Amino acid sequence: MMSLDAVRKAVGPRFPIECRISGDDLTETGLDMEGCAEVAKMIEDKVDLFQVSCGNHEDPDVFCRTHPSAFYPRGVNVYLAANIKKHVKKPVACVGSLNDPAQMEEIIASGQADIVELGRALLADPYIPDKALHDRADDITPCLRCYECFGETMKSEAVKCTVNPIMGQQLSAKYVSEKPKRSKKVLIAGGGPAGMEAAITLAARGHKVTLAEKSGELGGNLHPAGAAKFKEDIRKLCEVLKNRVARADIQVVLNTEVTPEYVRRFAPDVLFVAIGSKELCPPIPGMELPHVIMAVDAELHPKKLGKKVAVMGGGLVGSEAAVSFHQKGHEVSIIEMKPEVALEVNSFYRGGLMPEIEKAAKCYTSAKVLEILPEGVKVEKEGREFVIEADSVVCALGFRAPYAEVDALCDEADESYIVGDCRNVAQIYHAVNQAYYAAMNV
Ligand SMILES: Cc1cc2nc3c(=O)[nH]c(=O)nc-3n(C[C@H](O)[C@H](O)[C@H](O)COP(=O)(O)OP(=O)(O)OC[C@H]3O[C@@H](n4cnc5c(N)ncnc54)[C@H](O)[C@@H]3O)c2cc1C
Ligand SMILES: Cc1cc2nc3c(=O)[nH]c(=O)nc-3n(C[C@H](O)[C@H](O)[C@H](O)COP(=O)(O)O)c2cc1C
Ligand code: SF4
Structure with missing residues (x-):
């Protein structure tokens, strides 16, 4: 008072x-x-x-x-x-x-x-009021509620945003960014968030952009990332980026794998490599069994899963998958070598995720997978070996950047940029921000 x-x-x-x-x-x-x-x-x-x-x-x-x-x-x-x-x-x-x-x-x-x-909605898209007024709600960049803005604030005192690379750099974006002197012929390999963000930014800068995607649709790992019910924001982000690509002057070629030969024939002035990561599939005995499913496949095709699911790996992907599968009616276990699950996850996001994991799954932490058996997963925890029963075993043991493939593509172009998970396996924040700032350099 x-x-x-x-x-x-x-x-x-x-x-x-x-x-x-x-x-x-x-x-x-x-x-x-x-x-x-x-x-x-x-x-x-x-x-x-x-x-x-x-x-x-x-x-x-x-x-x-x-x-x-x-x-x-x-x-x-x-x-x-x-x-x-x-x-x-x-x-x-x-x-x-x-x-x-x-x-x-x-x-x-x-x-x-x-x-x-x-609050955060305006960090993600400061133009919401204008878009709402002009009936452009479908172009609003959704806040993913990922708390990266808080994470960044704690690290650098600047507010950064996963989906809005200009956040925290508004002044330089408005006054310092120079327009390119000439329009260049740009080839982008990979249509995930990094490739789409690069394409949108390059086209807006006046370059002649071709976006080549190996699969039949744009989006990359935004599809498995947005598969869970509680990840609707990522599904929306995927749609918003796809719509922006469609509206921009960008030539999209689907079902097209960019190879060194393709780059040579295309002869771009500039090459963007945004081909994403590969799932890790360690040589654990039993990995070849038919009830073993990779995490991306399991997220995209949950009908393949049996009633009891054991998730190997309790990082962000494994933990969220466990919550998602539980919400779909499965009985879920997580097997994680570290002393806790979701340890590398942004601490603010983790605060919301942990109660959901506790509801969703039985967590075996400090536990090592020894072998996958037809009836489940054999683990070792604190010197004791036992079997966790499972009808399906989901492999969520991480991702790696395909550096050899990336290098082979870059060798074919005089000017090249590597963006997103193929540069360093990380998250949407890195994919979008790296792509935007690399594109602003061209
Ligand atoms: C299950 C799951 C959940 C996730 N959850 C989150 C989350 O909650 N928050 C978050 O921030 N991040 C999350 N991520 C990570 C996030 O999805 C990735 O960091 C992001 O998609 C990386 O974007 P990218 O464009 O670099 O690669 P990708 O999204 O992998 O896209 C690469 C694209 O390149 C294409 N491609 C590959 N090779 C070629 C080629 N030679 N020629 C042409 N095209 C090619 C691929 O088909 C793909 O479409 C999750 C990932 C997964 C798998
Ligand atoms: C980066 C950031 C900093 C914030 N700082 C404050 C603050 O100093 N004081 C406060 O009362 N709320 C603060 N908030 C909370 C917001 O005012 C808002 O109540 C909250 O984010 C929920 O709204 P939203 O879901 O629309 O973001 C902050 C939010 C963000 C994202
Ligand atoms: S960093 Fe994440 S939570 Fe923060 S405004 Fe951007 S999308 Fe939303």
């Missing part, structure tokens, strides 16, 4: 004050919905607008509700704004993982809130 009085004194009577409050602290020691409504009533005469969040930024258990993770439906906290609205007359705004203009309209039209506020 005293802080608000001090703020009012400092800004004067005509300056609007928006006060962010919690609609529910979601902890036993915090305020519940009723308590938060009491606070709103107490300060109503001191503020002009309420913004209703929830949880607590500093509490890892509820961080993923304050900044809702992909495991929650979009707009999961709107009901809290609606509750505050019942108790006050001043306008009330809601916030939390909103990015669909139709949903925002509905929230306001139904009277749940007076204003919709956006």
